[in-house]
Amino acid sequence: xxxxxxAGLNYINYxxxxxxxxxxxxxxxxxxxxxxxxQTNVKxxxxxxxxxxxx
Amino acid sequence: xLCQGIKFLTLTAAQQQQTQQRGMATLKSxxxxxxxxxxxxxxxxxxxxxxxxxxxxxxxxxxxxxPLGQGSKIFYEQAEVTPVEGDxxxxxxxxxxxRGLCGAVHTGISRNIRDTLLANxxxxxxxxxxxxGEKSRAILQRLFAKNILFxxxxxxxxxPTFNDAAKITIELMNSGYSFxxxxxxxxxxxxxxxxxxxxxxxxxxxxxxSASKISLYDSLDNDVIQSYLEFSLASMxxxxxxxxxxxxxxxxxxxxxxxxxxxxxMIDSLTLTFNRxxxxxxxxxxxxxxxxxxxxx
Numbered sequence: 001x002x003x004x005x006x007a008g009l010n011y012i013n014y015x016x017x018x019x020x021x022x023x024x025x026x027x028x029x030x031x032x033x034x035x036x037x038x039q040t041n042v043k044x045x046x047x048x049x050x051x052x053x054x055x
Numbered sequence: 056x057l058c059q060g061i062k063f064l065t066l067t068a069a070q071q072q073q074t075q076q077r078g079m080a081t082l083k084s085x086x087x088x089x090x091x092x093x094x095x096x097x098x099x100x101x102x103x104x105x106x107x108x109x110x111x112x113x114x115x116x117x118x119x120x121x122p123l124g125q126g127s128k129i130f131y132e133q134a135e136v137t138p139v140e141g142d143x144x145x146x147x148x149x150x151x152x153x154r155g156l157c158g159a160v161h162t163g164i165s166r167n168i169r170d171t172l173l174a175n176x177x178x179x180x181x182x183x184x185x186x187x188g189e190k191s192r193a194i195l196q197r198l199f200a201k202n203i204l205f206x207x208x209x210x211x212x213x214x215p216t217f218n219d220a221a222k223i224t225i226e227l228m229n230s231g232y233s234f235x236x237x238x239x240x241x242x243x244x245x246x247x248x249x250x251x252x253x254x255x256x257x258x259x260x261x262x263x264x265s266a267s268k269i270s271l272y273d274s275l276d277n278d279v280i281q282s283y284l285e286f287s288l289a290s291m292x293x294x295x296x297x298x299x300x301x302x303x304x305x306x307x308x309x310x311x312x313x314x315x316x317x318x319x320x321m322i323d324s325l326t327l328t329f330n331r332x333x334x335x336x337x338x339x340x341x342x343x344x345x346x347x348x349x350x351x352x
Contacts (some may be wrong), residue, residue, distance in 0.1 A: 011282040040218040041209045050200035
């Protein structure tokens with residue numbers, strides 16, 4: 001069993017953290033560009049029994 | 056009060072008819088119409104320019120994302136993964152966006168899902184749908200509201216990032232829905248003027264471990280397969296979102312180009328009628344003046 005999985009992470013979390021660290025290690029001029037790729041905009045609405053659950 | 060209002064309305068309507076018969080109001084209404092069509096043309100033209108710029112970027116991004124999706128697909132093909140028998144739970148991921156005005160990009164995806172689900176009643180019972188983008192949600196909720204697992208919104212305003220795909224994957228894994236097999240349905244970009252509906256397969260961990268040719272791949276243990284499945288789900292989602300975004304922008308470009316062209320035709324014919332009507336009004340006024348003068352002699 002891998003350590004990070006024992007800690008309750010899945011591979012996606014693990015790779016996201018690794019990616020963040022790599023971006024931080026970049027030089028300042030490249031970092032600004034890389035930060036842009038780090039953004040997320042997606043939001044979620046859960047559905048149950050044919051209706052959206054209000055937040 | 057109401058009676059008065061009605062009286063006033065009928066009075067103005069009568070007046071309008073009178074002025075319209077004289078041809079003055081039509082001139083005015085044509086010029087208003089002309090102006091609004093011109094404004095619409097300006098909007099569609101600028102939308103075309105915007106989506107052309109976005110399309111260029113999306114195509115560049117797509118080239119980089121392609122290996123991610125193709126790689127996972129080829130893994131499933133090489134290992135000859137088939138869904139486990141008996142597990143009837145299925146998943147369908149509809150990759151669309153929040154934005155319209157781009158031809159049949161979103162309706163095509165939704166129609167594909169609708170047709171497969173309507174053709175088979177047992178699939179309709181056991182399939183859950185994940186909608187990426189409001190457009191597929193709006194179409195699919197009318198028929199399959201009970202099948203929708205969750206909806207991802209705020210897609211399409213900016214180009215999709217890997218983190219977006221990763222977030223959707225995490226949401227999917229946290230939803231607690233276990234599926235035996237599934238499909239990601241998306242528009243595959245072919246050229247500026249064409250796209251086709253394509254699908255990527257999704258399988259459960261069990262079906263991968265029991266695949267007939269899994270031994271082709273070396274040093275696979277439980278952890279590796281688990282991690283790879285998580286990653287391949289995210290990367291296939293990412294790839295399909297990139298393909299979808301690219302097709303959407305290219306399709307919006309053509310749609311807006313056609314809209315501008317049609318608006319141009321409308322403007323031409325409206326200008327023609329406008330000039331004709333104006334000429335008719337001038338002629339009529341001249342006749343009135345001349346005949347008036349002739350009557351005085």
